[in-house]
Amino acid sequence: MSGRALFLDRDGVINHEVGYLHRVEDVRFVDGIFSLCRTAAGLGYRLIVVTNQAGIARGFYSEADFDALMIWIKGAFRAEGVELDAVYHCPFHPEHGVGKYKRDHEDRKPGTGMLRRGVREFGVELGDSVMVGDRCSDIAAANAAGLRQVFLISGTETEACGGEYLAVDQLTEVEEWLAQRG
Numbered sequence: 001m002s003g004r005a006l007f008l009d010r011d012g013v014i015n016h017e018v019g020y021l022h023r024v025e026d027v028r029f030v031d032g033i034f035s036l037c038r039t040a041a042g043l044g045y046r047l048i049v050v051t052n053q054a055g056i057a058r059g060f061y062s063e064a065d066f067d068a069l070m071i072w073i074k075g076a077f078r079a080e081g082v083e084l085d086a087v088y089h090c091p092f093h094p095e096h097g098v099g100k101y102k103r104d105h106e107d108r109k110p111g112t113g114m115l116r117r118g119v120r121e122f123g124v125e126l127g128d129s130v131m132v133g134d135r136c137s138d139i140a141a142a143n144a145a146g147l148r149q150v151f152l153i154s155g156t157e158t159e160a161c162g163g164e165y166l167a168v169d170q171l172t173e174v175e176e177w178l179a180q181r182g
Contacts, residue, residue, distance in 0.1 A: 004128035005085075005118050006040040006178075007142070009109075010051035012134030012156050013171075014073070020055035022065045024072050030153075032171035034080040036132075039175050041082060043182055045130070046122050049087040050114040052137070057093035057101040066091075085122065088114040109133075110140030115147070132174055136161035149177070 011017045016028040037047050049070075055061050070087050077084055090107035097103060106113035115131075118124040130149045131142040134156040142150035143163040150165045151174050168174055 003123045003125040004044065004148075005046040005048045005122065005124045005130075006037070007048050007050050007115060007118065007129060007131040007147070008037075009131075009133040009135070009138050010049055013132050013153060014049065017134070017156065020058075020060045022055060022061035022069055024069060027069075027073065027076075029076070030171060032175065034077065034082055036171045036175045036178075037077065037082040037084075038080070040130075040178055043178060045178070046085040046118070046124060047082065048085055048118050048122075048124075049089075050109070050131075050141075051087075051089045052109050053089045053091050054093045054096060056089075056091035057097035059098040059101075063091055086118065088117050090114065109135075109137040110144065112141050112145040115141060115145040130174075130178070132171070136163075139163045139165045151177075 008014055011021055014033050018026050053066055056063055056066060074084050090105055092101050092103050092105040092108055094104040126145045126147055129147050131147050132151045134153045136157055139150055139152055139161045140163055152165045152167050154167055154169050
């Protein structure tokens with residue numbers, strides 16, 4: 001297996017943003033996510049989800065709720081012929097967290113902690129890896145970690161993000177980029 005990964009933010013990339021998603025009945029997958037992941041896996045990319053979960057920090061739902069939803073999402077991917085290699089999440093928020101969740105943490109994007117976990121756990125080479133996000137914090141994390149390429153799906157951020165990235169309207173554009181560059 002290659003030492004590269006396709007890092008995917010969850011909300012806004014894998015599923016449509018609904019605001020603190022934690023229930024299966026609210027999941028709507030973004031068009032093209034399964035095809036993108038099949039193509040990436042076929043090219044030897046590990047598939048790693050990296051997601052800030054401020055809803056846990058704020059007390060809107062529990063880590064157990066998050067885990068249960070991700071088990072369901074992983075099953076939906078499996079049914080589409082795709083295996084997610086890992087799901088990393090950050091349940092902390094430095095300002096809006098409640099109790100033990102009110103703190104800063106290296107995993108919270110724009111921190112690079114979740115990306116570096118991929119290095120430790122899978123031998124991922126960040127310089128050969130790619131990320132798809134929908135927020136400036138995704139861009140900042142990917143740039144700080146030295147990823148090969150980062151894509152920003154348009155529609156979530158109202159202002160341009162700083163840093164290096166390619167803006168895309170659809171996941172098919174990311175899939176085409178991967179297919180052309182291997």
